[in-house]
Amino acid sequence: MIRCERVSLRYSLKDGPDVLRELSFEVPEGGFRWLLGPSGAGKTSLLRLLYLAARPTSGRLSVLGTDIGSASRSKLALLRRRIGVVFQDFRLLPHLSAFDNVALPLRISGRPEGQIRADVNEMLRWVGLYALRHVTPPALSGGEQQRVAIARAVISRPDILLADEPTGNLDEVQAQRLLQLFHELNRLGTTVIVATHNIGLVQDYPAPTLRLQAGRLVEERVTEDA
Amino acid sequence: MLKRREEEQPWLRPAGADDLGLRRALAAPLLGALVGAMAFLAALSVAGFLASAEVAAHWQQGAGASLTVQVPHPGAMAGLHTRREAVLAALQATPGLASVRALSEAELADLLRPWLGPDAERLSLPLPAVVAVRLAAPGGVDLAALNAKLQSVAPGTLVEREDIWAMRLAKLARSLELTAGAVLVVVALVAAAVVAVATRAGLSARREAIETVHGLGATDGYIAARFSARITRLAAAGGLLGALLAMPVLMGLSWLAMPFLRGSMEAASATPEEPHWTALLPPELWLLLVVLPVVTAGIGWLTAQATVRQWLRRLP
Known part of the structure; x- marks a missing residue:
């Protein structure tokens, strides 16, 4: 599903430092991983590689059976449709309603409009935002925007779900609900990787961890079969 | 609702x-x-x-399809006819010409008025006869052959091609x-x-x-x-x-x-x-x-x- 072999990433090809250095790990299909590490350790950069916003500078990265270093741009676009991402800064489109933001991945993948409505309304009901479906993000609170972003990430039932500090703007109850959703999706076969600083969540939902420090993988703890 | x-x-x-x-x-x-x-x-x-x-x-099309023929000493005899009549006859017998028309003295005076003034016709200048010829089609006549033919009936006749313009x-x-x-x-x-x-x-x-x-x-x-x-x-x-x-x-x-x-x-x-x-x-x-x-x-x-x-x- 996800295989990293000595993967490094450097943003500036000339003289910039490696933000990720020779990472090697594997996440099987249906696996769950906590991605841990202090700020600046490279968690977001690793997620960028995994949601195909960058190609590795060296090493070999395989996602969903495709070598990311050599895949064509059109192939990468199709792969991204199978990956859901919850961004730390939400990345909602401010001119679109909550409904249209959640519907966006389905529209991009060409789903007929008639099928989109029912799925999106169901998802908005689940995250408790159906009543605000016509409201644009600037008029929503941080927590509501977070929930819209989560709904958008999971609406297309992705094969891989990546989340970068997804509970940062949620209260305890919402955070627990979100983790239950992630575990439910994982139970249904979705591979989930969650970057977080929230050790309490990690303790509540024990799972294998990847720990980064200064761009290196310093610990890979696999406590389950996954 | x-x-x-x-x-x-x-x-x-x-x-x-x-x-x-x-x-x-x-x-x-x-x-x-x-x-x-x-x-x-x-x-x-x-x-x-x-x-x-x-x-x-x-x-x-207009300029390329027309010729001007000048006949010096038009009244002089060339055989049984005047030089003017001989040239007109030769032109009328030439295939590929749509019309052959000799300009009248009044028309000649109109043409010369800008250069010679209003009394041009009274200056007794030896004016040539001028014949306006329209070709049936631009380039439809062998001009060298026509020139030679006119020279034979009235030596000194000038054929001016307007297709230069x-x-x-x-x-x-x-x-x-x-x-x-x-x-x-x-x-x-x-x-x-x-x-x-x-x-x-x-x-x-x-x-x-x-x-x-x-x-x-x-x-x-x-x-x-x-x-x-x-x-x-x-x-x-x-x-x-x-x-x-x-x-x-x-x-x-x-x-x-x-x-x-x-x-x-x-x-x-x-x-x-x-x-x-x-x-x-x-x-x-x-x-x-x-x-x-x-x-x-x-x-x-x-x-x-x-x-x-x-x-x-x-x-x-």
Whole structure:
């Protein structure tokens, strides 16, 4: 599903430092991983590689059976449709309603409009935002925007779900609900990787961890079969 | 009822709507006005191209199809006839000539009046006879053979080809055509540059939104289609505006040029008639005005597609 072999990433090809250095790990299909590490350790950069916003500078990265270093741009676009991402800064489109933001991945993948409505309304009901479906993000609170972003990430039932500090703007109850959703999706076969600083969540939902420090993988703890 | 209507979500955007917020990012009035100005200039340059070609064809045909024959000492005898009569007879017997007409003394005096004054016919100058010859078709007569024939019946007779003027006119007209064509190319390039600049401004303004939809799996084609759809509409509207502005100008110019397209000086000096307004423009120019918005839309679509796809290459 996800295989990293000595993967490094450097943003500036000339003289910039490696933000990720020779990472090697594997996440099987249906696996769950906590991605841990202090700020600046490279968690977001690793997620960028995994949601195909960058190609590795060296090493070999395989996602969903495709070598990311050599895949064509059109192939990468199709792969991204199978990956859901919850961004730390939400990345909602401010001119679109909550409904249209959640519907966006389905529209991009060409789903007929008639099928989109029912799925999106169901998802908005689940995250408790159906009543605000016509409201644009600037008029929503941080927590509501977070929930819209989560709904958008999971609406297309992705094969891989990546989340970068997804509970940062949620209260305890919402955070627990979100983790239950992630575990439910994982139970249904979705591979989930969650970057977080929230050790309490990690303790509540024990799972294998990847720990980064200064761009290196310093610990890979696999406590389950996954 | 209201609840039911809301359930049907009348407030939702249709699929393929303005996902990237380009209605606000790509300013319609400025781009439309600039493309409109380019379309206006393009209409004028195409009209100039067509008009110079038309005028050249008319004048070339008129001048190239006529000869002037001068017979010195027209009253002197050449055998049983005067030299003038002998030349006229020889010309009338020559195939390929549409008409042969000797100018009267009054017509000769009219021709000489600008140089010799109003008393030209009383100066007792030995004037030649002048015969105006119209060819059935330009270049339809072997001029060397005709000249030799006339020399044999009346030595010293001059045959003047008026197609020298036609050639000069043709060169002038060709230069005008090339200039108009170059102007048209420049106008098209400027229009494409204007569209490219506007598209780049839109890309900068919507960079985050583009990166987001790109991250959600949008292909280059999906994103380029959003831009080109918006740009194409604006460019077509600009083209329509330019065509509407150009129409009265072209009609006015066409009305003024109409006498010169009749192919003769007599017709050119006649007072213009009042034709029906649809007849003011030739079919080619009507077609141009109809096609102009389509062409500007095409330039807009192509330029937007190329600009967006090139910009997107910076993303993986």
